[in-house]
Amino acid sequence: MFKKFIQIWHQINRKRTLFIRKLVGKNSFLFSISKRQKFIVTVIMLSLILFASEQLFGKGGVYIAIFLSVFTDILIFWAVRKDLRNNFSPQIFILPFFYSLACALFYFLFPARLAVRIAMTSVYAIGLYSLLLSENIFVVSSIRTIALLSSARTVSFIIAILTYLFLTNVIFSLHLNIFLTLLLIFTLSFPLILHSFWTHVLDNKFASNILWIFLLAVCSVELALAVWFWPAVPMLIGIFLAGFFYVFVGLSQIWLDRRLFKNAIWGYVWLSFLTLLLFATFSLKTS
Numbered sequence: 001m002f003k004k005f006i007q008i009w010h011q012i013n014r015k016r017t018l019f020i021r022k023l024v025g026k027n028s029f030l031f032s033i034s035k036r037q038k039f040i041v042t043v044i045m046l047s048l049i050l051f052a053s054e055q056l057f058g059k060g061g062v063y064i065a066i067f068l069s070v071f072t073d074i075l076i077f078w079a080v081r082k083d084l085r086n087n088f089s090p091q092i093f094i095l096p097f098f099y100s101l102a103c104a105l106f107y108f109l110f111p112a113r114l115a116v117r118i119a120m121t122s123v124y125a126i127g128l129y130s131l132l133l134s135e136n137i138f139v140v141s142s143i144r145t146i147a148l149l150s151s152a153r154t155v156s157f158i159i160a161i162l163t164y165l166f167l168t169n170v171i172f173s174l175h176l177n178i179f180l181t182l183l184l185i186f187t188l189s190f191p192l193i194l195h196s197f198w199t200h201v202l203d204n205k206f207a208s209n210i211l212w213i214f215l216l217a218v219c220s221v222e223l224a225l226a227v228w229f230w231p232a233v234p235m236l237i238g239i240f241l242a243g244f245f246y247v248f249v250g251l252s253q254i255w256l257d258r259r260l261f262k263n264a265i266w267g268y269v270w271l272s273f274l275t276l277l278l279f280a281t282f283s284l285k286t287s
Contacts, residue, residue, distance in 0.1 A: 038079035039132045046072055047125040050104060051117060065104035072100040076132065083139045091198040092135040094191045099131060099159055100124075102166035109173065127162070130155050141202055153199050157249070160192050164245045168224075169238035178228055182221050189220040189245070196249045200256045216248045232283035243275035 033041070046068060053064040073093040077084070080092070103124040110116050134152035141149045171184045193213050201209070223244055227237050247268050254260050 035079055035136065038075075039129060039136075042072075042075040042079060042132065043125050043129045045075065046100065046128060047121050050100075050107060050124055051121045053104065053107070062105065062108050065101055068104050069097045069101040072096045072128075076135065079132070080136055080139055083136070087139065089139055089198075089202075091195055092139055094195040095156060095160055095163065096128070096131055096135065098167065098188070098192060099127065099163045102163040102170070103127075105170045106166040109170070127159055131159050134159075138199055138202060153253075156199050157196060157253070160196055160249070161242050161246050164188065164192060165238045165242035168241045169234045172228075172234035172237045178225070181228060182224055185224040185241075186217055186221045190214065190217040192245075193217055193220075193249060193252075196253065197256070200253050212252070216252065219248060220245065227279075230283060232279070236279060236283055240275060240279040243279075244272065247272050247275075 049064065049068055049071070053062075053068070073096060076093060076096055103120070107117075107120055107124075110120060134156045137146055137148055137152040138156075140146055141152075167188050168185065171181060171188070176184070190213065193216050197209050197213055220241065223241060227240060230237075232240075251260070251265070251268050254264055
């Protein structure tokens with residue numbers, strides 16, 4: 001009886017080994033499909049997880065946000081691992097991680113209506129697919145020149161601003177104490193600014209820019225400190241901080257591109273003034 005059980009166990013173990021080899025082998029579905037198909041599979045899987053996180057787990061689905069973010073980076077590595085062999089760029093994992101985290105957390109601030117959930121999931125899927133294409137362009141552009149690099153930078157910057165808006169809104173919606181709030185703002189600002197710098201230099205050596213990136217993150221924290229005492233709703237605070245994130249990073253990017261002309265500077269100055277004026281006006285009306 002014992003020998004028969006051992007034989008059955010070996011047969012099951014042999015079949016399981018063959019299945020795993022077929023699943024992860026070089027000629028398997030996981031590795032034989034094209035990069036574009038991998039991006040599509042990634043978007044579908046993550047979008048379904050995001051949609052199901054609220055439908056199946058209710059408010060407890062917020063804990064899936066971290067899992068969704070980590071799983072996003074795992075799937076990105078699966079999709080572009082061949083390109084990363086020649087030039088490993090860990091910066092490509094920054095924005096996808098925070099974008100999935102932002103959408104997953106911001107997802108639970110919306111009313112629990114099916115139409116709203118479908119719309120939010122669709123926005124997430126479109127943004128994620130555009131971001132995956134952009135990150136792929138950045139990886140390849142660090143090896144050879146690609147004509148779509150400028151478009152990828154624009155898409156990446158827009159998604160970074162949207163991510164910053166969502167997460168700052170979530171942070172201030174939690175009504176945490178001032179020290180934890182500022183710590184979260186710095187933890188959010190520094191990697192997103194670093195990623196934005198990398199998209200323009202496409203270089204893994206940040207020694208020459210790391211101090212500037214740190215100072216910009218500190219400026220973001222100082223703005224958050226100022227608005228923490230201001231009577232305003234979290235969404236308005238998020239828009240205000242995202243507006244100045246656009247100003248800080250936008251000026252830095254045109255400086256890296258050696259296009260820091262007077263007209264461009266004045267454009268950002270007027271945008272800063274307009275952002276501050278609108279924030280003060282609407283916050284006083286809603287207070």
